[in-house]
Structures are given as C-alpha cells and as structure tokens.
Amino acid sequence: MPDLTLNEHLAEILTKHGIDSITDNEFVYPTLPYSVKLKAQAIYQEMNNYISSQMDVMAIAEIGEKIIESFGDFGKDIESAISNNIHNFSSGTLHALLAAFGCRNPDVLDYITFEQWEIDGKVWEAYIGNLIPKTNAKNHAAIRPPEQFF
Numbered sequence: 001m002p003d004l005t006l007n008e009h010l011a012e013i014l015t016k017h018g019i020d021s022i023t024d025n026e027f028v029y030p031t032l033p034y035s036v037k038l039k040a041q042a043i044y045q046e047m048n049n050y051i052s053s054q055m056d057v058m059a060i061a062e063i064g065e066k067i068i069e070s071f072g073d074f075g076k077d078i079e080s081a082i083s084n085n086i087h088n089f090s091s092g093t094l095h096a097l098l099a100a101f102g103c104r105n106p107d108v109l110d111y112i113t114f115e116q117w118e119i120d121g122k123v124w125e126a127y128i129g130n131l132i133p134k135t136n137a138k139n140h141a142a143i144r145p146p147e148q149f150f
Contacts, residue, residue: 006040006055013090017098018105033102035062042082050074055085059097069093088132096129
C-alpha cells in the first residue's frame with residue numbers, strides 16, 4: 001500500500017468495479033456517463049499508541065458542485081489506518097457515488113438503495129449506500145442501528 005498514492009488507490013478501486021479512469025497529479029477522472037473528478041487526501045496523528053486517520057474523498061461535478069465524504073478510522077500504523085479508511089469508502093459511499101454519476105453496472109447497483117424524496121415541493125433522487133458500523137464488539141453482524149435511524 002505505501003507505494004501507491006490515495007488517488008492511485010481510487011483509480012485501482014474503480015478498475016476493480018469495471019470503470020476506466022485517468023489520473024493526473026491532482027485528480028482521478030473516471031469514465032462515467034456524467035463527468036466527475038475525484039480527489040482523496042488523508043490526515044493522521046498518533047493517539048494512544050495507534051494512528052488515528054481521516055480520509056476525505058472529494059467529487060467535483062462538471063458544473064462545479066462538490067461532494068466531500070470523510071472517513072475516520074485507526075490502525076497500528078499509518079498504512080493500516082489508511083487501509084481501513086479506503087475499505088470504509090469502498091464498502092459505503094463508493095457505490096452510491098458511482099450510481100449518482102450514471103454508473104448502471106448491476107454489481108454497483110446491488111449495493112445501494114434508490115429513493116425519491118420530496119422536500120419543500122422539490123423531488124430529489126437519493127442514492128443510499130451501505131452503513132459501515134464501527135464497533136469493538138466481537139460479533140459485528142449483531143450490530144444494528146436503532147429503528148429511529150431510518
């Protein structure tokens with residue numbers, strides 16, 4: 001992992017989802033029906049003999065609108081902390097982000113829920129990805145958000 005930049009990791013994740021991309025020094029440009037450029041960055045610090053990290057993934061649409069998703073995690077070293085951040089992104093937001101920019105690959109769409117929300121008389125398309133619970137419980141599958149969450 002340390003040999004690749006975060007943007008190169010993004011490009012690799014896209015490739016694993018069947019999406020070609022071009023990477024320059026600043027952005028990843030996936031080949032999707034709607035133009036978007038992606039950028040990832042991470043900050044980290046040592047806390048209690050672990051590395052605490054935050055990875056931000058920014059998506060910038062062609063019209064200039066920005067979406068920024070942040071993922072916090074920790075690890076025994078920088079590589080494991082950042083790897084956990086990348087896993088969180090890949091398991092949660094990635095599929096909803098790809099669908100929002102036009103990806104219709106069934107392997108991507110299987111991981112999200114589509115809903116229409118009406119807010120103040122305007123209808124919005126919602127792309128809802130997986131929740132990624134954080135716990136130190138031994139049985140991760142038993143962790144469920146409260147009913148009121150939804």
